[in-house]
Amino acid sequence: MNNMQKIEISSPVRVEWWRGAVIYQIYPRSFVDSNGDGVGDLPGITQRLDYVASLGVDAIWLSPFFTSPMRDFGYDVADYCGVDPIFGTLDDFDDLVGRAHDLGLKVIIDQVYSHSSDQHAWFGESRASRDNPKADWYVWADPKPDGSPPNNWQSVFGGPAWTWDARRGQYYMHNFLREQPQMNVHNPDVQDALLGVAKFWLDRGVDGFRVDAINFAMHDPELRDNPPAPCGTGIRTRPFDFQLKVHNQSHRDIPQFIQRIRDLTDQYPGRFTVAEVGGAEPEREMKAFTAGDTHFNSAYGFDFLYAEKLTPALVRKALEKWPAVEGTGWPSWAFSNHDAPRWISRWATADAHDAYARMAMLLFLCLRGNAIIWQGEELGLSQVDIPFDRLQDPEAIANWPLTLSRDGTRTPMPWAVQSEHGGFSPVEPWLPVGTANLARAVDRQEQDRLSLLNLTRKYIALRNAHPELRIGACKVLRADEKCLVLERSLGDQSILCLFNLSGRSVEWPAEAGAGGTEIETVNGATVGELPPYGAVLIGR
Numbered sequence: 001m002n003n004m005q006k007i008e009i010s011s012p013v014r015v016e017w018w019r020g021a022v023i024y025q026i027y028p029r030s031f032v033d034s035n036g037d038g039v040g041d042l043p044g045i046t047q048r049l050d051y052v053a054s055l056g057v058d059a060i061w062l063s064p065f066f067t068s069p070m071r072d073f074g075y076d077v078a079d080y081c082g083v084d085p086i087f088g089t090l091d092d093f094d095d096l097v098g099r100a101h102d103l104g105l106k107v108i109i110d111q112v113y114s115h116s117s118d119q120h121a122w123f124g125e126s127r128a129s130r131d132n133p134k135a136d137w138y139v140w141a142d143p144k145p146d147g148s149p150p151n152n153w154q155s156v157f158g159g160p161a162w163t164w165d166a167r168r169g170q171y172y173m174h175n176f177l178r179e180q181p182q183m184n185v186h187n188p189d190v191q192d193a194l195l196g197v198a199k200f201w202l203d204r205g206v207d208g209f210r211v212d213a214i215n216f217a218m219h220d221p222e223l224r225d226n227p228p229a230p231c232g233t234g235i236r237t238r239p240f241d242f243q244l245k246v247h248n249q250s251h252r253d254i255p256q257f258i259q260r261i262r263d264l265t266d267q268y269p270g271r272f273t274v275a276e277v278g279g280a281e282p283e284r285e286m287k288a289f290t291a292g293d294t295h296f297n298s299a300y301g302f303d304f305l306y307a308e309k310l311t312p313a314l315v316r317k318a319l320e321k322w323p324a325v326e327g328t329g330w331p332s333w334a335f336s337n338h339d340a341p342r343w344i345s346r347w348a349t350a351d352a353h354d355a356y357a358r359m360a361m362l363l364f365l366c367l368r369g370n371a372i373i374w375q376g377e378e379l380g381l382s383q384v385d386i387p388f389d390r391l392q393d394p395e396a397i398a399n400w401p402l403t404l405s406r407d408g409t410r411t412p413m414p415w416a417v418q419s420e421h422g423g424f425s426p427v428e429p430w431l432p433v434g435t436a437n438l439a440r441a442v443d444r445q446e447q448d449r450l451s452l453l454n455l456t457r458k459y460i461a462l463r464n465a466h467p468e469l470r471i472g473a474c475k476v477l478r479a480d481e482k483c484l485v486l487e488r489s490l491g492d493q494s495i496l497c498l499f500n501l502s503g504r505s506v507e508w509p510a511e512a513g514a515g516g517t518e519i520e521t522v523n524g525a526t527v528g529e530l531p532p533y534g535a536v537l538i539g540r
Contacts, residue, residue, distance in 0.1 A: 015471050016270070016272075016297075017058060017106065017270060017272075018058070018059070018106075018208070018272040018297060018298070018370065019330060019370075019470075019471055020369075020370065020463075020469075020470035020471040021057075021058035021059055021106075021272075021370050021371075022055075022056070022057045022058055022059075022365070022370070022371045022372075022373065022460050022463065022464075023057060023058065023059045023060070023061050023108065023332075023370060023371070023372045023373070024052050024055065024057045024059070024060050024061070024372075024373050024375065025060075025061045025063065025334075025337060025338070025372055025373065025374050025375060026045055026052075026060055026061065026062050026063065026375050027040075027063045027338050027375060027410055028040050028041065028042065028044075028045060028062060028063060028064075028065045028074075028087050029073065029074075029410070029430060030375070030410050030411060030412045030413060030424075030429075030430075030431065031044055031045050031048065031375060031412075031413055031424075032044025032045060032047055032048050032413070032415070032424060033412075033424055033425035033426075033427075033429065034047060036425065036426050036427055037086070037425075037427070038425050038427045038428055038429045038430050039086055039087075039425075039429075039430050040087075040412070040424070040425075041086065041087045041088050041092075042065060042083065042087050042088040042089075042092040042093055042095075042096050043088055043092050043095070043096075045060075045062070045096055046092070046095055046096045046099050048415075049096070049099050049100055049103055049105065050103065051442065052103075052105065053103040053104065053105055054457065055373075055378060055456060055457055055460060056457055056460035056461050056464060057105070057373065057460065058105070058106060059105055059106035059107065059108055059207065059208075059272075060100060060105055060106070060107055060108065061108040061109070061110075061210050061372065062107065062108070062109050062110065063110055063338055064077065064110045064112065065083055065084060065087040065088075065093070065109075066078075066079060066080060066081075066082060066083065066084060067079035067082035067083065067084045067085075068084050068117055068119075069117055069119050069179070070084075070086075071117070071177055071179040071180070071394065072176065072177055072179070072180060072394060073392070074110075075110075075112055075176075075180070075212065076115075076116070076117035076118075076119075076177065076179055076180045077112050077116050077117055077120065078116070078117040078119040078120050079120070079121075080112075080116075080194075080197040080200075081197060081200045081201075090204075093204070094204065094205075097204065097205045097206065098205075101205070106207035106208065106272070107205070107206050107207050107208075108206065108207060108208040108209060108210055108272065108274075109201060109206050109208075109209060109210070110209070110210050110211075110212055111194075111197070111198060111201075111209045111210070111211050111212065112212045112213070113183070113185065113194050113211060113212070113214065113217050114175065114182065114183065114185070114212070114213050114214065114216040114217040115174065115175065115176060115180040115181060115182050115183055115213075115216070116180070116181065116183060117179060117180065118178070118179045118180070118181050119179075122134055122137055122138075122183075122193070123137075123138060123181050125137075126138045126140075127165055127167050127168055127172070128167065128168075129167075129168065130168055130170075136184055136187055137183060137184055137187060137189065137190050137193075138172055138173075138181050138182060138183055138184055139172060139173035139181075139182045139183075139184050139219060140165075140168060140170045140171070140172050140173075141162070141170060141171050141173070141223055142170055142171075143164075143170070143171060149161075149162035149171050150162060150171055150223050151223045151224065151225045151226075151247075152225045152226060152243070153173070153175075153225075153226055153243075153247070153248040154226075154238070154239040154240040154242070154243055155174055155175055155176060155177070155178075155240060156175060156176050156238070156240050156395070157176055157177050157238070157394060157395050157398055158238050158239065158240070158395075158398045158399060159239065160239075161173055161174055161175055161182075161248060162174075163178040173219065173248075175213075175216050175248060175249065177394060182216075182219065183217075185217045185218050185254075185257060186218055186219075186221065186251075186253065191257055191260060195260060195261065195264055198261065198264055198265070199264060202264070202265070202268045202271065207270065207271060207272060208265075208271050208272030208273055208274070208297075209261075209265075209271075209272075209273050209274075210273075210274050210275075210276060210300065211261070211273065211274070211275050211276060211296070212276050213276055213278070214254065214258070214275045214276060214277065214289065215249050215250050215254065215277050215278070215279060215282070215285050215289075216248075216249045217251075217254055217257065218249075218251035218253055218254050218257070219247065219248050219249065219251060220247035220248070220251065222247075223247070224247045225247070226243040226244055226245060226246060226247050226248060227243070227244050227246065228242060228243060228244070229241065229242055229243055229244050237399045238399060244280075245279065245280075249279070250279070250285055254285075254288075254289070255288050255289060255291070255295060258275075258289055258295045258296055259294050259295060261273065261296075262294055262295055262296065272297050272298070273296040273297050273298070274296060274297065274298040274299065274300050274332050274370070275289045275290065275296045275298070275299045275300060276300045277289060277299055277300065277302075278302050282302060283321055286299035286301070286329065287299075287328065287329060289329075290329025290330065291327065291329065292327060295329075296329075297329075297330060298329060298330045298331065298332045298369075298370060299329055299331065299332065300332050300334065300372070301318060301321075301331055301332065301333055301334070301369075303317070303318035303321075303333075304318065304333065304334065304335045304343070305334060305335070305336065305337060305339070305340035306340055306341075307346070307347075308346060309346070309347060310335075310343070310347045310360065310363075310501060311481075311501065312478070312479035312480060312481070312482070312483060312484035312499075312501060313479055315363070315367075315476070315479065315484055316476045316479035316484075318333075318367075319367065319368060319474055319476060319486075320476065322368070322369065324368070324473045324474070330369060330370070331368070331369035331370070332369055332370040332371075332372055333364070333367050333369050333370065333371055333372065334371075334372040334373075334374060335360070335364055335374070335377065336374045336377060336409060337372070337374050337409075338374070338406065338409065338410055339406050339409075340409065341383050341408065341409055342374075342376075342377070342381060342382055342383045342408075342409050343360065343377070344356070344357055344360075344377075344380055344381070344382050344383075345382045345383035346383075347360065348360075349503070352503060352532070352533060353380065353382075354380065354452070355523050355532065355533040356533050357380040357452050358452060358455055358522050358523060358533070358535075359499060359500070359501070359522050359523060359533040359534070359535045361377070361378075361452065361455065361456055361459060362455075362459050362499075362520065362522055362535050362537075363484070363497075363499050363501075363535065365459045365460060365462075365463050365469070366463075366469060366486060366488065366497040366537070367474070368472070368473070368474035368488070371463075373456075374409070375413055376413055376414075376437070377456075378452060378453050378456040378457075379414070379437075379440045379441075379442065379445060379452060379453055380440055380452045381411075381414075381434075381437045381440060382434070382436055382437060383408040383409055384407075384408045384409075384411045384431075384432060384433075384434035384436075384437065385408060386405050386407045386408050386411075386431065386432070388400060388401075390407075390431065390432065391405055391407055392407050392430065392431065393405045393406045393407045407431055410431060411431045411432060411433060411434050411437065412424035412425070412429045412430075412431060412433050413442075414433050414437050414438050414440060414441040414442065415441060415442045415443065416441055416442070416443050417438060417439065417441035417443060417444045421433055422437070422438050422441055423441065423442075423443070440452075458520075459520070462519065462520055462537070466488075466493075466495060466519075466539075467490050467493075468488040468489055468490045468493050468494060468495045469488050469495060471490065472488045472489050472490035472493075472494075472495075473488070473489050473490065474486055474487070474488055475487040475489070477496075477509075477511040477512075478509050478511050481502075482500060482501055482502035482504070482506050483498070483499070483500055483501070483506050483509055483530065484497075484498070484499040484501060485497070485498050485499075485509050485511050485512060493539075493540075494539075494540045495519065495537055495538065495539050495540070496512050496516065496537070496538040496540065497535070497537050498512055498525075498530060498535060498536050498537075498538070499530075499534075499535045500525070500530040500531070500532065500533060500534045500535065501533070502532065502533075503532045503533065504532055505529075505530065505531050505532060505534075506530050507530075508528050508529060508530060512538065514527070514528065515540070516538035516539055516540045517538065517539040517540075518536065518537075518538060518539075519537040519538065519539050520535075520536065520537040521534075521535070521536045521537075522534060522535035522536070523535065
């Protein structure tokens with residue numbers, strides 16, 4: 001496969017490879033440990049790419065593997081063009097890309113443009129004086145007359161978004177950890193440097209970028225205070241939760257920087273870009289960041305990542321934000337990721353774990369947009385309860401016990417059920433595998449035709465075989481308390497997708513009628529009958 005490849009759907013329809021793609025997210029620390037140090041690495045990923053390709057996915061997305069002191073596990077980058085020794089070398093990365101391409105897999109990597117590590121050489125030079133060439137590469141500000149921080153901005157991980165630096169006699173800004181100083185992306189020189197980083201990886205053959213926290217990339221240069229947030233119903237665990245983040249992020253000039261990124265990636269045919277846009281009301285920014293053909297190709301929706309329950313109404317609301325109209329961007333969906341708790345633990349009861357997983361995975365792969373599968377979702381892995389003395393996540397440690405640890409979703413992949421550490425590593429891993437997840441190891445599920453692993457392969461194959469599911473229009477015909485009915489259509493072909501999201505049988509919805517060809521059924525469903533957690537796809 002080459003970068004110019006397009007998918008032939010049905011003449012004369014041709015689309016970019018990424019439109020409707022299924023992308024598999026890999027967290028390098030937790031995928032495969034090839035050298036016996038308890039931490040996953042790039043050679044380990046390369047060893048298991050055959051498994052990933054066997055799922056039928058189009059691409060892999062690698063979470064950060066760059067040189068880093070690992071205060072935030074790679075999202076604090078000390079060298080954007082280097083591989084941290086714990087993960088391997090640049091040669092190892094090149095081998096991974098080559099093997100992935102041989103298997104027909106595209107490679108997407110994270111890019112972190114809003115902040116770096118305080119160990120980055122750029123920050124070291126910036127903090128050295130107020131008049132050096134990189135003095136304005138980070139966000140610096142004088143204290144108030146009483147010595148306090150320049151304004152009231154708070155960091156995501158707790159406490160003020162400002163840290164005093166005696167060398168410059170100023171505060172520097174950080175939206176996250178104090179070890180993650182905020183870059184001044186308003187500065188054209190900083191933009192040029194970041195575009196140089198992107199070019200470095202594009203020249204090494206990567207097929208695209210997932211751009212981390214892009215709505216944090218620019219701040220209000222006037223440093224105005226954020227207003228207080230209205231009292232809500234949720235528990236506030238951080239000072240960050242008490243403010244409306246209107247001045248420390250989401251600046252109106254961010255789309256102009258995104259246009260520069262797109263201008264660069266367009267020089268490399270077939271590249272794909274997806275923005276991570278979090279926050280209380282991200283829809284406006286997601287639309288702005290993906291507008292037309294001059295911005296990112298897609299935006300990464302948070303609609304499902306922290307939802308306590310998967311409901312037909314939630315699915316309807318998420319899909320209706322992205323209508324198939326000219327000028328509206330293309331969505332990317334995830335049910336879980338390296339930051340968000342595993343969906344099976346949020347949504348399924350213990351006695352219905354397997355049935356729910358089968359239904360939800362099919363539903364996920366029937367949504368209009370890109371489907372991003374978080375490693376282990378195809379196995380039905382659950383959230384692992386990590387005791388305090390094993391926590392690695394700085395946010396969870398700082399806000400214990402009210403913030404759910406991100407470690408619980410980042411636990412190692414279980415490859416072999418009979419191995420002490422699940423075949424992930426010959427030694428104690430950096431996080432425990434989890435007893436329940438060990439029982440769902442890859443080798444055990446490979447032997448079961450009806451396992452979630454094999455059903456996921458089947459569902460992805462169905463999506464790839466039916467252009468209606470991959471790139472077709474989507475209409476929500478019903479979204480009541482229990483039942484969801486979607487119509488996916490392309491040209492004169494359509495597929496009705498019916499899901500019972502409850503633990504009780506529901507009446508056959510009138511919107512579905514009685515005719516059509518049964519394409520796929522789940523949990524005993526048939527045309528005319530939707531038992532608990534039942535699902536059926538009907539071709540028309």
